Amino acid sequence: MYKMTTLAIAGFVGLALSGFAGAADIHTKSIASTCMSCHGPGGKSLGAVPSLAGLDKDYFVKSMKEFKAGTRAASIMKRHANGYTDAEFEAMGAYFAGLK
Amino acid sequence: MTLNRRDFLKISGAGAAVTLTGCATQAASRGRPHVVVVGAGFGGATCAKYLRQWDPNIDVTLIEPNDKFVSCPISNWVIGGLRTMDDITHGYDRLPRHGIKMVKDTVVAIDPAKRFVKTRSGVSIGYDRLVLAPGIEILTDTVKGFNEAETAGKVVHAWKAGPQTALLRKQLEAMPDGGTFVMSVPAAPYRCPPGPYERACMVANYFKQAKPKSKIILLDGNPDIVSKKPLFTDAWNTFYPGMIDYRPNNAPLAVDSGTMTVTTEFDAVKGDVLNVVPKQRAGELCALAGARNDSAGNWCMVNFLTFESTTVPNVHVIGDSVLSSLPKSGHMATNHAKICAAAIVELLAGRQPDPIPVVANTCYSATSSTTSGYVANVYRYEAGKGYVSAPEGGATPKGDELNFKYNDSWARNIWAEVLS
Numbered sequence: 001m002y003k004m005t006t007l008a009i010a011g012f013v014g015l016a017l018s019g020f021a022g023a024a025d026i027h028t029k030s031i032a033s034t035c036m037s038c039h040g041p042g043g044k045s046l047g048a049v050p051s052l053a054g055l056d057k058d059y060f061v062k063s064m065k066e067f068k069a070g071t072r073a074a075s076i077m078k079r080h081a082n083g084y085t086d087a088e089f090e091a092m093g094a095y096f097a098g099l100k
Numbered sequence: 101m102t103l104n105r106r107d108f109l110k111i112s113g114a115g116a117a118v119t120l121t122g123c124a125t126q127a128a129s130r131g132r133p134h135v136v137v138v139g140a141g142f143g144g145a146t147c148a149k150y151l152r153q154w155d156p157n158i159d160v161t162l163i164e165p166n167d168k169f170v171s172c173p174i175s176n177w178v179i180g181g182l183r184t185m186d187d188i189t190h191g192y193d194r195l196p197r198h199g200i201k202m203v204k205d206t207v208v209a210i211d212p213a214k215r216f217v218k219t220r221s222g223v224s225i226g227y228d229r230l231v232l233a234p235g236i237e238i239l240t241d242t243v244k245g246f247n248e249a250e251t252a253g254k255v256v257h258a259w260k261a262g263p264q265t266a267l268l269r270k271q272l273e274a275m276p277d278g279g280t281f282v283m284s285v286p287a288a289p290y291r292c293p294p295g296p297y298e299r300a301c302m303v304a305n306y307f308k309q310a311k312p313k314s315k316i317i318l319l320d321g322n323p324d325i326v327s328k329k330p331l332f333t334d335a336w337n338t339f340y341p342g343m344i345d346y347r348p349n350n351a352p353l354a355v356d357s358g359t360m361t362v363t364t365e366f367d368a369v370k371g372d373v374l375n376v377v378p379k380q381r382a383g384e385l386c387a388l389a390g391a392r393n394d395s396a397g398n399w400c401m402v403n404f405l406t407f408e409s410t411t412v413p414n415v416h417v418i419g420d421s422v423l424s425s426l427p428k429s430g431h432m433a434t435n436h437a438k439i440c441a442a443a444i445v446e447l448l449a450g451r452q453p454d455p456i457p458v459v460a461n462t463c464y465s466a467t468s469s470t471t472s473g474y475v476a477n478v479y480r481y482e483a484g485k486g487y488v489s490a491p492e493g494g495a496t497p498k499g500d501e502l503n504f505k506y507n508d509s510w511a512r513n514i515w516a517e518v519l520s
Contacts (some may be wrong), residue, residue: 026442026445026453027454027457029154029442030438030442030457030458031458033438034458034459034460036513036517037431037434037435037462037510037513037514037517038510038513039513040513041513041516041520045509045513046509046512046513046516047505047509047510047512047513048505048506048508049506049509075502075503076474076476076506078492079476079477079478079492079494080460080462080476082491082492082493083460083477083478083479083480083493084478088458
């Protein structure tokens with residue numbers, strides 16, 4: 001079981017680094033979906049929290065890296081950005097950019 | 101790991117025997133997996149929706165006894181008069197658009213060996229995988245006199261949003277200026293760690309505006325403020341100086357609605373409005389499945405990759421009922437639901453679930469009618485450790501107006517995420 005998990009993790013990291021253009025892998029879909037609880041269903045916000053659907057990928061990745069580094073002023077987003085890897089920012093950015 | 105799809109047992113109106121035999125032919129010919137989700141709160145409704153979204157070949161039945169969804173988050177705002185019951189009450193009418201079959205009923209029995217649930221109206225529903233999202237059961241017996249006081253409509257917990265929320269608001273409205281509101285907080289773990297302290301803020305905010313001579317006594321069963329301590333301490337000192345009497349290590353032993361007294365180990369406290377929140381455990385549904393399986397029989401232990409019970413195969417538990425280091429919040433329940441739904445999709449397709457799931461919690465609390473603060477953490481799964489909090493999560497030390505706007509927006513977005 002341990003070996004299987006290690007292999008699977010390697011597979012996910014590989015996918016995340018390669019920047020898949022097609023359907024998102026399950027890890028990306030899962031982590032992206034958790035953002036929707038604040039940012040609205042399908043990434044479309046109903047209030048003051050910004051929408052994520054259709055956001056430019058490079059802008060998203062840059063913003064998340066800046067939140068994490070503390071170079072962009074933020075309310076809550078530094079707390080969240082700290083919990084994700086750069087590869088996950090790339091994968092989520094591609095996912096949100098693809099949402100209509 | 102068993103990945104073989106069992107025959108999908110279609111809903112039958114004529115009881116278990118018919119369900120298990122009569123409909124098998126139809127099920128086999130369709131060959132579609134069937135997931136039954138019980139409880140349409142933050143966790144259950146989200147899980148049903150994402151199962152359908154991520155794999156339209158899965159049939160999903162969502163069983164819920166209530167007509168409407170009443171949100172616990174923002175219910176403290178109703179108690180404080182900032183919002184109405186209508187604002188926190190929402191219909192389930194948009195969920196069937198995802199292809200979810202909604203069943204208005206109560207599950208009264210679960211057979212994990214034969215894989216079916218039985219409802220109060222006598223319907224048996226078979227499943228390949230079962231998701232239980234019952235929320236909490238409130239242990240009213242643990243506070244002597246509470247059941248009588250609750251039945252008489254004198255004392256409520258209002259820890260499940262609904263009629264008790266509205267009743268507590270009415271009691272506060274009827275209370276004379278100069279009266280005392282006594283609230284009792286149970287020892288952790290309980291639903292919504294910052295909830296009691298937000299409620300104190302909301303009631304204080306109301307008193308400040310409408311009944312400024314009134315007092316609040318907060319009897320805490322914990323040794324200190326459980327969540328967002330700097331935020332709440334700042335709010336109490338800044339906005340409500342002298343109004344809130346906070347008494348730690350004061351778990352309630354008894355309540356007397358005749359003399360309107362709450363008794364703790366150290367104190368007997370009289371009030372005009374008493375709000376006693378007893379201890380809690382995982383919802384009764386989990387016990388029906390044999391999944392309330394921690395050593396005390398109070399909470400549910402699950403595999404954190406799938407949220408499948410550690411002891412009952414094919415039965416998943418999500419939300420407040422789960423034993424974990426994750427906070428018991430509605431927001432967290434939606435994220436349990438997503439990890440669980442993603443895992444079920446993979447398992448039913450014969451694949452491995454995500455080995456490194458990540459969940460996040462975001463929880464706002466209002467400190468006045470214009471200010472809020474938050475706590476936010478990301479938790480990453482690590483083999484052998486479970487969910488580990490990523491560095492630099494945490495809470496705001498001070499509430500502000502921008503976060504009040506985000507708090508309001510958060511509520512509208514998460515309700516839409518869960519129900520539409």
